[in-house]
Amino acid sequence: MFVAWIDSVATFVRTRTTPVLVALAAMVVGIGLSTGYASVTAATSSQQFCAHACHEMERTVTAEYAQSRHHINPKGTVVTCAECHLPGHAPLRLMGHQITALSRVWGHFIDREDLPGRFEARRPELAKKVLADFAATNARECKACHSYAILVATEQAVEAAQARRDHTSAMKTDGNCLSCHQGVTHTRQDQPASYDFP
Ligand code: HEC
Ligand code: HEC
Ligand code: HEC
Numbered sequence: 001m002f003v004a005w006i007d008s009v010a011t012f013v014r015t016r017t018t019p020v021l022v023a024l025a026a027m028v029v030g031i032g033l034s035t036g037y038a039s040v041t042a043a044t045s046s047q048q049f050c051a052h053a054c055h056e057m058e059r060t061v062t063a064e065y066a067q068s069r070h071h072i073n074p075k076g077t078v079v080t081c082a083e084c085h086l087p088g089h090a091p092l093r094l095m096g097h098q099i100t101a102l103s104r105v106w107g108h109f110i111d112r113e114d115l116p117g118r119f120e121a122r123r124p125e126l127a128k129k130v131l132a133d134f135a136a137t138n139a140r141e142c143k144a145c146h147s148y149a150i151l152v153a154t155e156q157a158v159e160a161a162q163a164r165r166d167h168t169s170a171m172k173t174d175g176n177c178l179s180c181h182q183g184v185t186h187t188r189q190d191q192p193a194s195y196d197f198p
Contacts, residue, residue, distance in 0.1 A: 044098070050081035054108055056119035061186050068185045084141050084185070085130070127189035131178055139177040146177070 013020050043049060051062045065071050070079040087093035113119040134142070148171035166180060182188050 041094070041098070044101075045082045045086055047080045047082070050085070054104070054114065056108070056113045060119060060123065064186045070185050079145070083145075087137070087141070124189040127186075131182065134178045135176055138174065142177045148174070 050057075051065070052058055065081070070084075082088065086097060107113040107119070107122070111118065113122065148167060151167055151171075169175075170177075170180070178184075
């Protein structure tokens with residue numbers, strides 16, 4: 001039975017050598033490409049790359065992040081750039097983000113945003129885009145860590161009356177965190193906002 005099966009596979013390969021070779025080659029190329037893509041994704045999503053690959057980010061958004069509660073706090077909890085900025089659970093959106101992120105490479109080498117002041121000048125425009133992304137997903141990345149239900153049920157009830165009031169109404173509509181909290185982690189870039197956080 002088994003021998004007969006091997007035999008028929010061998011006959012199939014002998015009689016259709018070209019298509020079989022093409023299929024095998026396509027498989028090898030496919031595996032190569034997807035392994036390559038996975039490695040590039042892992043490398044470009046790393047904290048080292050996002051925070052330190054270019055000096056214009058290092059001296060601005062990264063320097064601010066280093067002082068923020070999402071990086072330095074009494075609990076020693078670190079939130080990485082990717083955890084807020086990458087749509088980790090959605091492969092196609094991640095690919096979309098990678099394609100738009102290529103404009104940063106253009107910005108660096110062609111618009112010379114590494115020169116003092118250039119990247120800084122573009123920040124308001126970039127911040128607007130990031131805020132629009134968060135609005136489109138209704139702050140999905142924030143909510144992967146912060147749940148309204150738990151947020152409201154804790155000490156805020158005692159310590160922060162305004163937060164309790166605002167969160168109690170925001171949770172009814174599953175509100176976008178960024179409609180009140182802009183400039184979380186980075187210095188706010190002149191969008192109108194109710195509150196700033198360091
Ligand atoms: C990977 C998990 C994670 C993600 C994603 C995340 N946070 Fe946080 N956030 C935390 C932790 C942990 C703390 C508490 C740090 C501490 O101990 O003070 C915190 C603290 C905060 C605080 C209070 C401290 C402060 O900055 O003054 C605010 C406000 C906040 N987060 C808003 C947000 C918003 C808005 C987003 C989305 C843009 C977000 N967080 C995304 C984990 C996360
Ligand atoms: C309608 C406005 C509004 C929305 C929407 C909102 N917040 Fe807040 N939040 C506030 C206010 C006001 C405070 C208190 C600020 C203060 O006390 O300085 C606050 C405080 C906080 C704090 C600090 C609490 C503490 O005990 O120090 C965290 C963390 C936080 N918000 C996270 C979030 C997250 C995450 C979301 C989205 C899931 C969100 N907020 C949505 C208004 C809002
Ligand atoms: C807690 C979530 C959070 C973390 C962590 C975080 N960011 Fe942001 N980032 C935001 C939000 C929200 C905005 C939108 C602008 C705003 O709210 O001021 C933003 C905006 C930006 C912008 C647009 C320009 C600007 O000044 O606003 C860049 C670039 C950026 N982040 C890069 C980074 C890098 C690099 C890291 C890691 C070193 C990082 N971010 C970590 C939430 C985060």
